[in-house]
Amino acid sequence: MNPSLRQMRALVAVARTGSFTLAAEYLHLTQSALSGQIKELEQLLGVKVVERSTRRVQLSEVGRELYPLFDKMLQDLDGAMADIANRKALKKGMVRVAAPQMMSCTLLPEVIAAYKAAVPEVQVKLVDCPVENVSGRVFSGEVDVGIGPERDPTAEIEAQLLFEMPFVIVFPPGHALEAQNSVSWADVNHHPFIALQGQFTERLMRDMSLREQSLSPYNEVTFMTTALAMVSAGLGITACLPYAERMVRLYGLQMRRLTQPELTRKFFVYTKTARSLSPAAESFIAFLHEFVQEGSFRPASS
Numbered sequence: 001m002n003p004s005l006r007q008m009r010a011l012v013a014v015a016r017t018g019s020f021t022l023a024a025e026y027l028h029l030t031q032s033a034l035s036g037q038i039k040e041l042e043q044l045l046g047v048k049v050v051e052r053s054t055r056r057v058q059l060s061e062v063g064r065e066l067y068p069l070f071d072k073m074l075q076d077l078d079g080a081m082a083d084i085a086n087r088k089a090l091k092k093g094m095v096r097v098a099a100p101q102m103m104s105c106t107l108l109p110e111v112i113a114a115y116k117a118a119v120p121e122v123q124v125k126l127v128d129c130p131v132e133n134v135s136g137r138v139f140s141g142e143v144d145v146g147i148g149p150e151r152d153p154t155a156e157i158e159a160q161l162l163f164e165m166p167f168v169i170v171f172p173p174g175h176a177l178e179a180q181n182s183v184s185w186a187d188v189n190h191h192p193f194i195a196l197q198g199q200f201t202e203r204l205m206r207d208m209s210l211r212e213q214s215l216s217p218y219n220e221v222t223f224m225t226t227a228l229a230m231v232s233a234g235l236g237i238t239a240c241l242p243y244a245e246r247m248v249r250l251y252g253l254q255m256r257r258l259t260q261p262e263l264t265r266k267f268f269v270y271t272k273t274a275r276s277l278s279p280a281a282e283s284f285i286a287f288l289h290e291f292v293q294e295g296s297f298r299p300a301s302s
Contacts, residue, residue, distance in 0.1 A: 003041055005077075008070040010037040011049055015059055015067040093280030094123045096143040102224040103147060103267075104128035107243045107292075115287050122280045130222065132198055138270045144281040146270035147288075151199070159268040160285075163243075163292050166264045168255045170228065170248055171237045177256060184260035185213055192218035192236030194227045204239075204263070211261045228253065241265055 013023035013034070024034040038050055049063035059067060099108050104126055112124045127143055134148035135157050147162065169188060171177045177187065185208065195201040195217035208215045218236050221227050225247070227238040232251045239258065240248065248255055269285055271277060277285070 003044060003070075005074070007037050007041040007044070008074060010034055011041060011059075011063065011066060012071050012074060014038065014050055014057060015063070015071075018057055020057055093121070093278055094125060095145065095278070095281045095284045096125045096127060097145045097147065097284070098127040098129055098134045098137040098143040099147040100131040100134065100149075101128050102240070102244050102247065105225070106245075106247050108147070111288055111291050114291060115284060118287065119280075119283060122283070124284060130198075131196075131200070135270055138272055141272065141275070144271070144277065145285060148267060148270065149200075150266045150268060156273055158271050158273045160271075160289075162267045162269050162289065164264050164266045165241045165243065166262050167239045167258045168242055169237055169239055169258050170231055170253050170255055172231060172234055172253055175237070175254070177237070178254055180256070182259050183256045185215065185258060185263075186260065188237065188239070188258070189214065189216060194219045194221060194230050194236045194238040196220065196224060196227065197222055207261075207263050213261065 009027060010023070013026050014020065017023045017026060020031050020034055024031040027034065029037075042049055045062070047062045048060045049066060051058050051060050051063075097108070097112075105128070108126055112126060115122075115124060127137065129137065131148055134146040135151055135154075137143045138146040139154075139156055150159075153159065169177065169183050171191075175191075177183055177191070180187065193215065195204070195215075197220045201217060201220060205215050219230070221230070224238075224240055224244065227240075228247065228251045230236060231238050231253055242255075245255060269288065271281075271285075
């Protein structure tokens, strides 16, 4: 015995207006249609909910008990539906994004600022973390979206290619490499090379060995900002991707594209396979792809 939403709305409208005529106008119904819904409700319950007289309309004892319950249920339902509509229309919502530290202080703030200008009602929460933790935070549900370099695929995580970029070498002004028009990986071994710990260096050395090249890191650090600071202090050189150019310039360093061989890195947008994305998350991912496609990530020649 479950009253329909139309029956519940009919009773609430009659209770609020005290009139079948006004209640019908409020619900955009004919008076006969409204009366029919009240009659159906009474037949369903087996009791009167409205007392009718020639002078006025008032609720019965049962009607007075049902009115606040129906009113609260309808308000909660209408509020929930309005919330869903707002999220779908991107009038509210939150997107949680995990990204490595370097991307979190270069590319992502630019993207988020541009997205906020286009969709001001949606909040984007940036979670900066070690690169190895990005997919784990997506898997745990801590974030909706992860952005990071290529990693071994898993069935639980879906990966969409965001961009592919070549490595560049980074060195301080006045360095011997500054006089060279091009820099090869063989040139790198003539200078102390500061690499990143973990899969960054592992994959880089694997790529080098596949091309019968070698690489001997002088030091390995956790964050690229640490490597840049060491390069700025004259302690060596490092390699990164062109999207980090703004941070490289901030440290007053120079960049050259690395060749012979030209090695690239792919970055992906990671989402959880078994989890449906919110409209806000879908919107942000689409905006991110468009932003990257329209942007220029080519490093300067010097």
